Amino acid sequence: MKTNLILHQTHHTLADFDAIFQSTVELLKGDGLHVFPELYLTGYPLQDLVLQRPFIESYLEYLNDLDLWAKKASGSWRALIGGLHYEMENNGFPKKITNVIYEVVPGVGLKNLYSKRLLPNYDIFDEQKYFSAGTETAFYEFNGQLFGLQICEDMWASSVHELDPCKLMHDEVQKKGLKLAAVINLSASPFEAAKKKKRFDRARNISLLFGCPFVYVNRVGGEDEILFDGGSFIMAGSKLQLEMKSFEAESKTVALEEISGSYSEKPEIKAENTWEGLFSPRLNMESRPATLKVWTDEECEEVMKALIFGLQEYATKSGFKKFLVALSGGMDSALVLALVKIGLRPGQSFEAIYMPSVFSSPVSTELSEDMCRRLGIKLSYFPIKFLHSAVKNAFTQNFQEPFQGLTDENVQSRLRGTLLYTRSNQTGAMVINTSNKSELAVGYSTQYGDSVGAISLLGDLFKSEVYRLAEYVNKHHGNYIPEGIIKRGPSAELRENQLDQDSLPPYDRLDPMLEGILSYRLGKKQLLEAGFTETEITRVLNLYLKSEYKRAQFCPILKVKAKSFGFGYRMPMSKNISYQF
Template sequence: MLRLTIGQINPTIGDIDGNLALMRAAARKAASEGAQMVVFPELSLTGYYPGDLLDEPGFLAAIERGLEAARAASRETPDLYWVIGAPVTRSGPGKRLQNALLVLHQGEEVLRYAKQLLPTYNVFDERRHFEPGPDVARILKVGSTRVGFMICEDSWNDAGKDYAVNPFERLADAAPDLVVSINASPSNLGKRAQRHALFAAASRRNHLPILYVHQVGGHDQLVFDGASFAATPDAGVVFEAKQFEEDIVTLVFENGDFLQNDCSAFPGPVAEALSPMAFYRKQIVLGLRDYARRCGFKKAVVGCSGGIDSALTLALAVEAFGAENVTAITMPSRFSSEGSVSDSERLCHNLGIELLTHPIREIVAAFESGFTQATGAAPQGLTLENLQARVRGTILMEYSNAHGHLLLTTGNKSEISVGYCTLYGDTNGGLGLIGDLYKTEVFELCRHINAAEGREVIPLAIIDKEPSAELAPGQKDTDSLPPYPVLDDILKHLIEGDRLGPSEQETVQARMADLIATDTGRALIARIKGMIGRNEYKRRQAPPILRLRSRAFGSGRQMPIAARHTF
């Protein structure tokens, strides 16, 4: 029998002392529960992913001090093996570091395993800093249990499709009783189900029980959802830790099965998957909280237009910060409808937040007059529309500077994709909460929040009104864009393609087939594709966006700015 504690912690990138404090607290809890081993996530000492901090000599020296401190800390729990993740130095040709799993016991390193498969796709770039480990299995006997070890990506190639090496095969040959896998697997829609299916299949095929230990928390664009789990060859996933929360929980491994710490069986199957909207809500709130906390912000400010995007952003900000720490600013112009102000007032009343009013009519008029005097021509059309957005962006940044609030940008994925946003205007801000939500999903999430709260948090008047930037008389989004249901299907096809989940992909492909069947539809697809390409320069200068879907704008989609999109 082996008692293992899952150390599902929320480490901060670069905060080695703080991360070690989290591990020490978890280890003390594990020891108090009679555990023989406590397991922490991939790169738990540094947080995942340190990026080019790994090129800084000072950071490398801090890692060495952290490793020495971790070895010393392991002496505090002499009956406990610590499984941690950390960068370690190596010699010889190639990169000077490896992404390693270390087992510490009574102040000594008793096992080291270096990650073999280093991902360089989507948001990952581990080969930039790390050298792959050798194709060997590492086994440690703890009591009567033989434990084998893996690190994240090493476990994802059991089907043999992505790499020439399958570490599971070597590990299966070594015949451990149990596999412990430490992980940092960024969360996106459908990822939890993907993990469960993949590891249940690997457990079954290799006849190996698996303990999957994961981190939780937000780091820049990425959010990690926790949800560590245990799987067996016969039953698949039999246990899952909390989602989107830290969780320190002790399991018993005996005769190939996982049990509760009192040696009783788990009561039933793991929880059902969250609905897409519930998932988005939890991921955004956790991502915002951690981003703000780690960047030193305690309050947020949002420009409130009376439209659905700013309404959703404010509702999510209130959930993350609390109503007392969120400020909304409405900035009506001469083109603003009466409803834009009244709807903003009602929304902020429902949310319990302060609404400031800062009209921009006179400011815009002063810019118009100055521009006319300087150039001999009055600004009009797109120039005037963008001027209003930039004045608003300036006011919001002014408030952020004056009061120390984090400015949240309000663009959604549909509009950001086609450039329906203004640089240095509504793209101003420190973080985009809904930039990976298509417009149709924005509407759906607003309705979900109202239903979940059992009241009209976001006024139906905002949800039901026709979308408009209100930068020109009678302006509607559909003046220059197709209806959002049509636009979103095209965008999903062009941006995410085969990365969509099976059911969503089937729906999108069917709708795209209808468009491709007509000259008008093909022309529309070509136009949207061109708009996506032409507006890459805007996205490159926009704030980071919390990643929710399999392919988000940012580090996971690297496209050139100066390119032709004629294919």
């Protein structure tokens, strides 16, 4: 008897119970074993939502409806779906919440098969805050075949974990002399540049360990800063038997018999294909000074897709159909605008607003105009010279104290922030932030000025990665960014002849240093070993350590790296920093 596996990588808004119910009913057609992602029934991550009474009550009601629907359904199918299981107190509060796999059995209803054992609790993950861990391995029988069940993190345990669900499952397989037809993993695994290869490496080794295919079903969704890319797949030994789309809902059917077979290779569990590889960054510590890995074209393509997806998700879920970007004539805003253009959907529009001050060079105006011509839009020109001097005069008048220096630089930036948001109020457009990760790390921006925005597209890309992506986008997705923007030296243009390089080390040294500080958590001693000079280290560490307060009030940043600023970056502002020097 043929056994079909039907993989559904789904895409829904968090807690959109009606839509998810509807899609469940529609997707559960066709004989075989249907597999859905982790927490398919609710979406992920839910954070405090899982504790809210209206959420709990609605969820339990809808779970009950689903159970009733299944009781009345018929057919030769089964489904494995991710959901929440609540054990309630008498007072209506949850006593215990588990992240589980339900089996849907037509004519019978829902059965709770398995509770996730390895609850990720690092970086953006807070699962131990909300969920209790399962304690049992789960095997599942369908059509006379035996399957091992996992939820997401269960597959990733490394030597740093106290428990390895893969190993525990394998021990049981060996002890009981079982033969698995496949290991099935229901995932909600965030996107990260170049993560796909890591998933494949790990899957290959699990497949070889169990001598059966490894079936991986991941969700699709942009949840504020966190992006789920789908990319579900089946790995049979070293052979990728199926690979599904990135950032798009999709269903695929595969006959288990067609992907089965025996493998001659042996598994090789190395740190690199466990959690340690997943969460480790990609700084080349062998070279002196340490360098950042340059993204391949393929990696550029997936990062571009991720950023556009994340932007569209946030806009759609917040109800925006218009975008607004402040164009400066520099690299960051140009790339943001190009990405908006490439990702634009029917019914959407965007506006670029250029707000030159007395320090903006004529070249910036020309390049901004050129950029808009290429995009086929009109540049909204809004000079701030007059308002800038009006504020200056008012200060002289009210405080008998004219301002200058940094104050004068910040005024320009904050006036732009105010005007940009006024325009946003007027047109109902969503403001997209244009800061990059290098800037954010050293605080090279004005709070409530150029740092404003509903969401940050480039806040997880170092400046050198912004250039790399711009070059790629220009080459493969439309030559939107004028060469002049890519070639000119970066400048904030907030004072005469200002260049980033006056205040910061060159980006090819700054960026790897920052990656070392953020991802490898390095300090002065290790940075010296990595080949940086004492002068540049002191300068950069000082800027980084003193700008925590700016990052604390920054907008959500679309996350495309293992270590990003945002929800997973938790650093006290008030602290002694002297020991770092």
